[in-house]
Amino acid sequence: MPRSQQQFDLVIAANRLPVDRVVGDDGEVSWRTSPGGLVTAMESVMRGREGAWVGWAGEAGDAPEPFVENDMYLRPVPLSEDEVAHYYEGFSNDTLWPIYHDVIVPATFHRYWFTAYEKVNRRFAEAVCQVAAPGATVWVHDYQLQLVPAMVRELRPDVRIGWFDHIPFPPVELFAQLPWRRAVLEGLLGADYLGFQRVADAQNFVRACRQLLGLPTKGDTVSVSRAADSRRVRASAVPISIDYTGLEAVAKLPETQQRAKEIRESLGNPRTLLLGVDRLDYTKGIGHRIKAYGELLEEGQVCPPEEVFVQVATPSRERVAAYRELRHEIEGEVGRLNGEHSRIGAPAVHYLHHSYPRQEMAALYLAADVVLVTPLRDGMNLVAKEYVTCRPDEGGALVLSEFTGAFHELHQAFVCNPHDIEGLKQTIMRAIETPEKEKRRLMRAMRRRVADHDVQRWASRFLEALAVAPDRPQRTTKE
Ligand code: ADP
Ligand code: F6P
Secondary structure, eight states: OOOOSSOEEEEEEEEEOSEEEEEOTTSOEEEEEOOSHHHHHHHHHHTTSOOEEEEEOSSSBSOOOOEEETTEEEEEOOBOHHHIIIIIIIIIIIIIHHHHTTTSSOOOOOHHHHHHHHHHHHHHHHHHHHHEEEEEEEEEESGGGTTHHHHHHHHOTTSEEEEEOSSOOOOHHHHTTOTTHHHHHHHHTTSSEEEESSHHHHHHHHHHHHHHHOOOEETTEEEEEETTEEEEEEEEEOOOOOOHHHHHHHHHSHHHHHHHHHHHHHTTOOSEEEEEEEESOGGGOHHHHHHHHHHHHHTTSSOTTTEEEEEEEEOOOTTSHHHHHHHHHHHHHHHHHHHHHOBTTBOSEEEEOOOOOHHHHHHHHHHOSEEEEOOSSBSOOHHHHHHHHTOTTOOOEEEEETTBSGGGTOTTSEEEOTTOHHHHHHHHHHHHHSOHHHHHHHHHHHHHHHHHSOHHHHHHHHHHHHHHTTTSOOOOOOO
């Protein structure tokens, strides 16, 4: 396999590059920030570190040539139309995604999807090996690339390999449904160190290795022994975070503060502005949130224009049937609520199906009195951390589902179980009605947590754990 002229000591592999290639109607090519929490986090980690990022540029067909953006060397990996359908939309997002998120929708199994997954994972592994310098650190990301660790190890035994799981790792009872469970576990066990969002995710992985592969495990370590390969692999929790300093600075800009005022004014200066920000994904509990809000409207507990609800729903995976159905359902519900409860100039729900620049997101957070984060299952949920970061004024209140990774860190949130609609309604009302002074105290504590555990600390913890594993395994510590 030919090695690239340019080689790096740190190589990141993620399904997406930090930017997507977009070709306009006039044929002009532009690059747009890719969606999702992984890119938000890793973009700030890679700023200031010399390294390469191997990933897909977001469109089917030939890959663009490698290029440098924000001091990062980006190495695009091509995906054909069929591979987008089978590896990305199929196996990654219609087989693994539902299984790893509590089977909120049923998972679909197709053998040819897994064949494409294997083929694309191999292509990623080869691209990684081309740009990795001797003895490099290779950091593989997320569920789309679970076979890459073993494939890289096979090609390049000299490099150190870590993998981080941005989403939950399911309990063995759910994971066991996967016909390719063995291949996935063996793929991951090619790494030296595996990082997860929660202690429970790491434990689920270790248990799956014990029960499904019959491997010996001790604490957070799995022992792998095959002919020439006898190693220990460590799996522990390192919860991801955000660029606290950078985002807080954006929120403090006079232009952002001004924009937040304008947003409130254009909504009629409501007494309470409630906000939801999510990729349009069935894991995010958007329907549960809208149902609860609808009942509060019907009961007269909230009344537009005094209370206004803005839902930002970023377009996501629009060719996957479950996502198309979700969009249809949510937009139907929003239409119904607006039909029944809006007045001219005072809609009950403002629904925005767009992506926004970072500064506009910060202004929205700054404008919001209550942010509703109600996933049915979410690895972390960076929106929750972004919201508290954007509140240097210590204003606002966070409603947070107990099924997010963020729940394990942001203890001062207004906690909800989104399945319990009555409970969710009461929690929303508590978040609205709790006295400002108390809300400030809660916000202050959550801000301190995110400030102390920002994305750079997360990256350092991951890379340190990778550097010492497996020779000096550390115990998983709960922070
Ligand atoms: P996920 O990774 O599942 O999408 P997260 O909450 O962890 O969920 O991360 C979502 C990221 O996407 C956050 O950084 C958030 O600010 C960003 N985001 C969400 N919606 C939008 C939008 N409409 N425009 C721009 N960025 C968005
Ligand atoms: O964090 C979960 C995640 O699936 C990332 O892997 C991904 O970058 C993001 O959400 C957005 O999803 P997609 O890349 O499928 O648009």
